[in-house]
Amino acid sequence: MSEADGAQMVSAGLVVIGDEVLSGRTKDKNIGHIAERLTEIGIDLREVxxxxxxxxxIVAAVNALRHRFTYVFTTGGIGPTHDDITADSIAKAFGVSIDIDPRARAMLLEYIAEKDLNDARLRMARIPAGASLVVNAVSKAPGFRIGNVIVMAGVPRIMQAMLEAVLPELDKGRPMLSQTVLADAKEGDIAAPLAEIAKRHPDTIIGSYPFRDEDGRFKTHLVVRAREQALVGAVADEVREMVQGVQKLLGS
Amino acid sequence: MSEADGAQMVSAGLVVIGDEVLSGRTKDKNIGHIAERLTEIGIDLREVxxxxxxxxxIVAAVNALRHRFTYVFTTGGIGPTHDDITADSIAKAFGVSIDIDPRARAMLLEYIAEKDLNDARLRMARIPAGASLVVNAVSKAPGFRIGNVIVMAGVPRIMQAMLEAVLPELDKGRPMLSQTVLADAKEGDIAAPLAEIAKRHPDTIIGSYPFRDEDGRFKTHLVVRAREQALVGAVADEVREMVQGVQKLLGS
Incomplete structure (x- = not known):
């Protein structure tokens, strides 16, 4: 799909790999970043x-998602230690061999002196057969892409650099646009008229997100999403008008 | 399983429900909290x-995980608006009916005046048949538990209150314990001896997490995990000794 053919949806899944996230030791910072960047450029993140x-x-997750979505991203597990098993797992998922890749080895040598390029560090040059490399502007050890799966580091700064390196090559759809309307009302006060608006506009997605402001007052963010700016604007106007009506009734 | 029978593993899956997390609009704060709490009490979070x-x-994710793990937690989608479809989806996953539950309605009335209990708010009392309720100490609208699936709110403060309400009823295993050793060395410098230690102790999990300190120096946290304190201590000692040897070699 080309960018011109923007009506088609481009989707993505994300597999975050790491015991440390599941144990709570590390608080993941990659999901939010990837979600935001993909949304901006018109790739819909559909499952993590x-x-x-x-x-x-790892094999099960990657194989489940790569057949469902245009792209699958992974983060984590591509360092030099024994617990870094992502590259081998991806090779297994695709049923291809894996070995030290001379291109990846050359990249490592831009950063690491040959005398320090021990067997452990050379593990970072193990790349599944047929994969292309994803440049790592921070610390050289590359990520890679095989088929529709893009394998990135887990360290946020390195992951972000790899993501920016790979995004230009990817197909993009029309970005999902959004407008947020602030309601000085509780969700339960606007839910019925909001549902009516949502029903009238099945081509938009309307989300309702309650929160408390600094004074502890319950308010709600209403988010209208669609791929056409005019549609988003028109439906957001309807929501705004509805909210003003409800606020008047509530005297807020 | 009772707590006395602590040798058995108690596992959990987590399903986070919400367009707003996948679009990047909302940065999830629940995964890290749940991961940490479950780890502390001896429930191993195995997939999110x-x-x-x-x-x-929602149905596919819940059904996939509830057959694999002791418990499945969900967050999000139990408010009063049209986009809150978790309760209905869970009923569908279990193949049971769903209706307004008088117990849940009574809880809502502790917080909401009867005149304000409109149809939208009553949606929050829709509970799948056969479920028990999970108390919400913050804003009353309850979560629920059906079979091994525990359904909680998405707003962090409310989710946390529900989690604390439900944890006492759950089976627990022996908590996974951990000790962290700081290495003033890059991952690649310690990877080989670390792999040997890991190989000698297949009953422990050893993770390696590189980071840069404030001065931009690469260091590594080595985390030894197991369910026996003595084992964790002994292996952490081995790791510490190995690290000191490597640091001496590197002159760091």
């Missing part, structure tokens, strides 16, 4: 899975 | 899935 450093679990 | 507000996706 967090799995442990267990080959069988 | 983030899915959109789409019935089919």
């Amino acid at each position: 899975r967090i799995v442990p450093d267990v080959e069988e679990d | 899935r983030i899915v959109p507000d789409v019935e089919e996706d």
